[in-house]
Amino acid sequence: MSLRAPKGVGLAWQPENPALLGRAGSVASAKASSSSKSRGALFRVKGGVARHSMDFPHKNKEMDSCSSQDREDVSSKRSTTSPCLPGIIYPPTTTVGKSTNIFWQECMVKxxxxxxxxxxxxxxxxxxxxxxxxxxxxxxxxxxxxxxxxxxxxxxxxxxxxxxxxxxxxxxxxxxxxxxxxxxxxxxxxxxxxxxxxxxxxxxxxxxxxxxxxxxxxxxxxxxxxxxxxxxxxxxxxxxxxxxxxxxxxxxxxxxxxxxxxxxxxxxxxxxxxxxxxxxxxxxxxxxxxxxxxxxxxxxxxxxxxxxxxxxxxxxx
The missing domain is CATH 3.40.50.300 (P-loop containing nucleotide triphosphate hydrolases)
Known part of the structure; x- marks a missing residue:
């Protein structure tokens, strides 16, 4: 089953092993419940398997309580966890030469x-x-x-x-x-x-x-x-x-x-x-x-x- 989210809402992936970040294998091996509840849900990756962890609301209290400064901190620092959406992991970025905020994308084929x-x-x-x-x-x-x-x-x-x-x-x-x-x-x-x-x-x-x-x-x-x-x-x-x-x-x-x-x-x-x-x-x-x-x-x-x-x-x- 393909994983879907409501329009304008993305899926977040959190592997137990941070090394899975950005790797196509963590997505390719993902499985989700076929229940209707899985649609528009936030998923957490555990052991390479995507599991439903909570319904993804279009608006929730945690988002409301997140200040604009918090959002700026997430964007600028690319911290591993978001103060706005607990559990979301952002991939680590780096700077090479004049290129900033870039991330090396790994693929399954080596x-x-x-x-x-x-x-x-x-x-x-x-x-x-x-x-x-x-x-x-x-x-x-x-x-x-x-x-x-x-x-x-x-x-x-x-x-x-x-x-x-x-x-x-x-x-x-x-x-x-x-x-x-x-x-x-x-x-x-x-x-x-x-x-x-x-x-x-x-x-x-x-x-x-x-x-x-x-x-x-x-x-x-x-x-x-x-x-x-x-x-x-x-x-x-x-x-x-x-x-x-x-x-x-x-x-x-x-x-x-x-x-x-x-x-x-x-x-x-x-x-x-x-x-x-x-x-x-x-x-x-x-x-x-x-x-x-x-x-x-x-x-x-x-x-x-x-x-x-x-x-x-x-x-x-």
Missing amino acids: KQDREAMLGQKGCVVWITGLSASGKSTLACALDHALLSRGKLSYVLDGDNLRHGLNNNLGFSAEDRAENIRRVGEVAKLFADAGLICIASFISPYRKDRDSCRQLLPAGDFIEVYLKVPLSVCEKRDPKGLYKLARAGKIKGFTGIDDPYEEPHNCEIVMEIDDGAVPTPSEMADTVISFLEQEGYLPAKQNSNNCSGVHTNIDCEG
Whole structure:
């Protein structure tokens, strides 16, 4: 039976365990008497079961005796019990940044449930390096390789996000930091959804990358550093940006007049070996092997491997 209240009157829930506050489970498991008396009633949750405790009058003495100051105190302090309506519990609120009076809403479906359904563990593969080091190429090859295995991933690309979410940000140090902060929060949500989130960003400042790492549980942030020399990246220059930077037409370009801070303790380093540049499929293989070893992907059972990924993409991103 659904729980109803008179028009303009809400139902109040009071679990014996305060941890049930705001949790959908406390409502989903609620049961009420089918008697007509339960309509328009105030309910108290005991042990996850909603029980009728009193008829909810449109007007009662306790409400009449509650002063306007009491009501203001309830609104401003969000106290756990109301002086106006004894037994009503308000969920605890908090302030984060400029957001006030906010409450974290828990849901019945958890990250582990989504991971079990997908057959993988959610995480963030953060690819960092100079412009033209091959970040976007690796991200797309890895995304394709995962799809070929029946696994769900999504690529967050630096330029792509600047077309929308971050189109109000420039390339000053402050804007770069905010750009990465936003991306870190989005990547965290993808990982919580059980996806393998592949973030491809120059992300030149170490502290910004480390801040993103701190958003996730230990081990769920996998930093991949494409250690390609500036001379190689500049020689590639697929977008002509290095030429513009050298000509002074682009200011604050990473590697030219703005620094790139190498990772100190990244999980994977890709670099040129004796002048040989690894192919996109080889780089994807390396990341997938790491994901398997760390338990984010189940070991593949058949003979197919990532070498089947299309590699007709120049290593430029």
